[in-house]
Each structure stands twice: as structure tokens, then as C-alpha cells.
Amino acid sequence: MLATLLFLVLAFGLLVMVPLMLVSAILKVAVGLVLLPLRLLGGALHLVFGLVGGVFKLLFGAAGLLALVVGGFVLLVALPLLPLLFLGAVVWAILRLFRSTSSTRVTV
Secondary structure, three states, rough: OOOHHHEEEEEEHHHHHHHHHHHHHHHHHHHHHHHHHHHHHHHHHHHHHHHHHHHHHHHHHHHHHHHHHHHHHHHHHOOOHHHHHHHHHHHHHHHHOOOOOOOOOOOO
């Protein structure tokens, strides 16, 4: 008697669950087919923006490296000349200080 009752419960469960699972599978396939063009477009945009971003990252990295090399070279050349630059600035300041003010003209 218990086996018959268990069989009836399982048979009724199968009669209810199998159609529900089929409907669920059909809905999943339909939604997947509707959203497929959007997924393909998203993948294409991801690929394009990834490539463009990689190119810009490469370009800006090369520009940064070039700026670093040029800055290092300028620093390497200008560093020994700093005392001469300082001496020239002091001489210019002294000459500017003792320049006569009567030689300046005012134009209207």
C-alpha cells in the first residue's frame, strides 16, 4: 500500500514537473536567442575598446619614456652648468641694481 502511494506521488510529480521543466527550458532558449545580438555587440565593443585602450596605453607609455629620457638628458647636461647660471643671475641682478634710472624713457 505504501509503495503504491509513493508511486502515485512520484507519477503525479512527474506529470507536473516535466511540463514545467520543458516550459522553463523553452523560455531560457527564447530569451537567449533574443539577447544573443546584444551579447555579440557587447563582445565586439569589448574587443574594440580593449584594442584601442591597449594602443593608447602603448602610445602614452612611449611618450612617458621619451619624456623621462629627454628630462634625464637635460638634467645631466644642466646640472654641471648650474653654478654658471647662478653666477650669471647674480651679475645680472647687480647690473640691474646699479643701472641709472634716468636712461629709462616713458612713452605715452
